[in-house]
Amino acid sequence: MSEAAQTLDGWYCLHDFRLVDWTTWKMLSSDERQAAISEYMNLIEKWTVTQNKKEGSHAIYSIVGQKADFMMMFVRPTMEELNEIEMEFNKTKFAEFTIPAHSYVSVVELSNYLPAGQDPYESPEIRARLYPILPTAKHICFYPMDKRRQGNDNWYMLPMEDRRNMMRSHGMIGRQYAGKVKQIITGSVGFDDYEWGVTLFADDVLQFKKLVYEMRFDEVSARYGEFGSFFVGNILPQERIEAFLHV
Numbered sequence: 663m664s665e666a667a668q669t670l671d672g673w674y675c676l677h678d679f680r681l682v683d684w685t686t687w688k689m690l691s692s693d694e695r696q697a698a699i700s701e702y703m704n705l706i707e708k709w710t711v712t713q714n715k716k717e718g719s720h721a722i723y724s725i726v727g728q729k730a731d732f733m734m735m736f737v738r739p740t741m742e743e744l745n746e747i748e749m750e751f752n753k754t755k756f757a758e759f760t761i762p763a764h765s766y767v768s769v770v771e772l773s774n775y776l777p778a779g780q781d782p783y784e785s786p787e788i789r790a791r792l793y794p795i796l797p798t799a800k801h802i803c804f805y806p807m808d809k810r811r812q813g814n815d816n817w818y819m820l821p822m823e824d825r826r827n828m829m830r831s832h833g834m835i836g837r838q839y840a841g842k843v844k845q846i847i848t849g850s851v852g853f854d855d856y857e858w859g860v861t862l863f864a865d866d867v868l869q870f871k872k873l874v875y876e877m878r879f880d881e882v883s884a885r886y887g888e889f890g891s892f893f894v895g896n897i898l899p900q901e902r903i904e905a906f907l908h909v
């Protein structure tokens with residue numbers, strides 16, 4: 663029997679993608695729109711207070727292409743909090759003018775393919791990765807992925823040592839992008855349709871393409887990677903939300 667990788671699990675994570683129903687949004691009076699925007703901004707302020715207390719984090723990005731208009735990413739200590747956030751947003755006026763486009767539920771994950779030392783949950787570096795304050799990079803890229811389980815290419819049948827060697831090679835490629843791309847791997851086995859969510863942050867959007875392309879040639883992605891839909895977007899800082907929603 664194959665040995666399962668042990669995981670370190672951090673904050674729970676929700677990626678919430680929405681379209682805006684611009685047609686009905688435009689039908690509101692500007693006073694009604696302004697009230698809806700203020701209510702939404704108050705909610706964002708509440709999330710910022712949580713983030714300042716280091717009890718979670720959030721990121722808001724506009725999405726390029728027709729899959730969604732914007733995304734909100736949340737990390738929180740419990741699944742219940744993610745649920746509360748989603749319900750609270752859904753009950754706002756602004757949410758009436760959004761259409762759910764996609765969502766992803768997962769938990770921040772580190773695996774033991776690379777040695778972590780003793781009681782990793784006590785290590786400050788590891789804690790910073792398990793309970794991350796999300797970067798404010800200019801761009802985000804999100805996609806879900808699986809490791810293949812097909813014929814001779816079954817990741818889950820491989821001995822631990824083979825998987826560890828391949829993950830080492832994967833990590834080496836990743837490390838060349840240190841300072842250019844920050845990745846957050848979230849595990850979603852049992853939570854959502856794929857096994858992992860990959861969330862990348864960068865100030866230079868082209869680095870996503872370069873990194874993902876380079877990894878395609880690496881065995882762990884070339885032979886075992888299976889991918890879902892890709893989303894790419896630009897940061898929407900609090901002070902630009904109003905302009906984003908201006909019609």
Ligand code: 76R
Pocket residue numbers: 667772773775776807809829832833835836837839840843844845847858860862873874877878883887
């Ligand atoms: O956590 C670590 O930094 C240690 C090394 C490492 C692990 C264990 C690592 C490094 N990753 C790990 C695990 Mn990764 N990663 C992806 C993708 O598009 C593709 O082909 C794959 C999507 C990218 C772009 C990426 C980037 N990684 C994982 C896992 C879990 C696998 C498992 O448990 O079986 C997945 C699904 C995954 C996918 N990875 C890095 C990066 C980058 C940039 C690094 C270097 C991080 C750094 O050292 O700064």
